[in-house]
Amino acid sequence: MPSTPILNNANPFDDPAGSGSEAGAAELDSHNVLSVDRNATLTLGTDALIVLDEGLRHRRAAANCCGLVPQLGKTTRAIPFYNVLWAELKEFDVTIHYALNTGKKSCAVAYINYNIVDKSLHAKSWIDRLLQRAYPPNTKRRKRIKVLINPFGGQGYAQKLWTRGVEPIFAAAHCEVEVEKTACRGHAVEIAEKMNVDAYDVIACASGDGLPYEVFNGLARRENAVRALKKVAVAQIPCGSGNAMSLNLNGTDSPSLAALAIVKGIRIPMDLVAITQGSNKYYSFLSQAVGIIAESDLGTESLRWMGSFRFTWGILVRLLGQTLYPAEVSVVVENDDKHAIKEAYRHAIQVSEVARAKQLTQDDREEDRLLNGQDNDIPTLRYGTVQDNLHSDFQTGDMPTLGNFYVGNMCWVSPDAAFFATALPSDGKVDMVNIDGLLPRSKSLQMLASAGDGGVIDLPEVSYRKVRAYRITPRVHQPPSQKRLRAKFRQWLGGAGKQKEGLIAIDGEAQCMNLVA
Numbered sequence: 475m476p477s478t479p480i481l482n483n484a485n486p487f488d489d490p491a492g493s494g495s496e497a498g499a500a501e502l503d504s505h506n507v508l509s510v511d512r513n514a515t516l517t518l519g520t521d522a523l524i525v526l527d528e529g530l531r532h533r534r535a536a537a538n539c540c541g542l543v544p545q546l547g548k549t550t551r552a553i554p555f556y557n558v559l560w561a562e563l564k565e566f567d568v569t570i571h572y573a574l575n576t577g578k579k580s581c582a583v584a585y586i587n588y589n590i591v592d593k594s595l596h597a598k599s600w601i602d603r604l605l606q607r608a609y610p611p612n613t614k615r616r617k618r619i620k621v622l623i624n625p626f627g628g629q630g631y632a633q634k635l636w637t638r639g640v641e642p643i644f645a646a647a648h649c650e651v652e653v654e655k656t657a658c659r660g661h662a663v664e665i666a667e668k669m670n671v672d673a674y675d676v677i678a679c680a681s682g683d684g685l686p687y688e689v690f691n692g693l694a695r696r697e698n699a700v701r702a703l704k705k706v707a708v709a710q711i712p713c714g715s716g717n718a719m720s721l722n723l724n725g726t727d728s729p730s731l732a733a734l735a736i737v738k739g740i741r742i743p744m745d746l747v748a749i750t751q752g753s754n755k756y757y758s759f760l761s762q763a764v765g766i767i768a769e770s771d772l773g774t775e776s777l778r779w780m781g782s783f784r785f786t787w788g789i790l791v792r793l794l795g796q797t798l799y800p801a802e803v804s805v806v807v808e809n810d811d812k813h814a815i816k817e818a819y820r821h822a823i824q825v826s827e828v829a830r831a832k833q834l835t836q837d838d839r840e841e842d843r844l845l846n847g848q849d850n851d852i853p854t855l856r857y858g859t860v861q862d863n864l865h866s867d868f869q870t871g872d873m874p875t876l877g878n879f880y881v882g883n884m885c886w887v888s889p890d891a892a893f894f895a896t897a898l899p900s901d902g903k904v905d906m907v908n909i910d911g912l913l914p915r916s917k918s919l920q921m922l923a924s925a926g927d928g929g930v931i932d933l934p935e936v937s938y939r940k941v942r943a944y945r946i947t948p949r950v951h952q953p954p955s956q957k958r959l960r961a962k963f964r965q966w967l968g969g970a971g972k973q974k975e976g977l978i979a980i981d982g983e984a985q986c987m988n989l990v991a
């Protein structure tokens with residue numbers, strides 16, 4: 475995962491490599507400084523390129539108040555290495571393109587250009603050193619990116635968001651880009667199934683979470699599926715109504731900031747959850763939901779006129795009406811102690827931060843195995859399919875008053891809901907949340923409010939477990955005869971008037987389930 479560099483309180487002009495002696499320090503300093511025209515210098519600092527230029531003062535002053543009022547501007551500018559997209563030397567001209575933050579949630583390509591004063595080979599090696607800092611050893615430069623655009627994703631602006639906010643960043647970073655628009659539902663599955671995975675480093679989906687879901691499933695259908703899944707990274711350029719993948723992996727739901735995160739991103743392994751239903755098999759990267767969340771997301775089609783408020787409305791109607799989704803649930807539990815789950819999470823984060831600080835490159839042996847074509851088939855499922863007998867590791871329970879069944883592999887499910895606060899992308903487990911449908915209404919609302927800061931796990935009424943596998947068999951809910959009319963009214967009010975089947979949301983995509991009597 476890419477990280478925004480932290481500008482700590484160290485002197486930004488210090489070289490991170492340190493210096494042994496004063497003479498050594500002076501030599502290092504001179505290596506890191508490039509003298510350019512207009513009496514300016516460009517210095518490689520700890521985390522940023524420092525531009526020291528008297529001219530900046532006048533330019534900034536001019537930008538204020540139409541330049542009529544003399545003002546003192548700064549003469550230095552720090553460009554974090556993370557934001558540096560490319561640097562090149564042509565003749566005696568140095569040009570550095572970078573991503574300039576243009577607001578809290580956007581960036582755009584900007585550049586600086588100077589004529590070099592020192593005409594020796596120093597400038598060339600300085601540029602190399604700048605690029606090494608902009609792209610540490612674990613970060614691939616000039617990524618080859620296959621971009622898939624869902625023209626109907628979100629509110630239909632994916633093409634515009636791509637052209638305005640993303641394409642210029644990929645171009646400035648010298649990425650090789652090939653763009654294809656999806657023509658219909660399922661098209662991304664087909665593209666991922668047939669593409670030459672050796673020709674690309676990344677498949678970037680300008681869409682909601684639906685396209686990455688299709689891409690994973692397309693890659694998983696191939697011969698040598700494991701090789702394909704490991705070879706090419708899947709990323710999201712957030713252009714949909716659900717952009718959880720980008721929130722979790724790029725740390726943003728802004729298309730331009732996500733573009734920068736992809737340019738600077740490193741590959742990380744991520745678990746996929748295999749789901750079998752009848753004879754079908756799907757792979758999920760994000761979440762599966764049965765009950766209130768799934769029904770509010772997918773069972774509110776008749777309320778589309780409400781826009782995105784239909785989801786909130788759907789949840790409120792179902793929560794306040796204490797709607798039940800009874801089911802039999804069998805689970806292979808890894809850990810059901812919330813305190814231990816949180817401790818294990820903290821430890822895992824510390825370990826991953828150490829690895830990130832060391833800028834570890836991908837394990838060479840892993841790379842060899844990929845290229846030599848070993849371990850390329852998807853392994854058989856450890857706990858079998860839904861058509862097999864239950865493995866002895868499963869614990870089965872009846873949940874007659876289940877309200878919400880939610881399983882996740884990533885923390886954020888939307889910008890204001892960190893539902894799975896301890897989810898780790900590749901620990902071989904998923905976080906399972908079960909909430910009783912008869913929870914007092916005030917508690918239900920409290921639970922909704924606590925999702926924003928990841929507090930769901932701390933609510934005593936919420937069952938939160940790390941699990942390895944589960945099986946859910948939803949049942950028909952038959953309210954007592956005197957309450958049936960009210961239940962039908964609530965169903966209509968919640969947007970699921972004519973719905974007969976149960977719904978399971980896999981990464982936000984709908985699958986129907988037969989309800990067992």
Ligand SMILES: Nc1ncnc2c1ncn2[C@@H]1O[C@H](COP(=O)(O)OP(=O)(O)OP(=O)(O)O)[C@@H](O)[C@H]1O
Nearest residue numbers: 627628656657658659660681682683684714715716
């Ligand atoms: N050209 C197209 N026409 C119709 N549907 C398409 C097209 N391209 C992709 N799709 C489908 O659109 C669905 C939703 O895609 P996506 O996740 O990108 O958008 P979204 O707005 O976040 O979706 P949702 O409203 O379902 O959350 C996917 O299932 C995908 O297969």
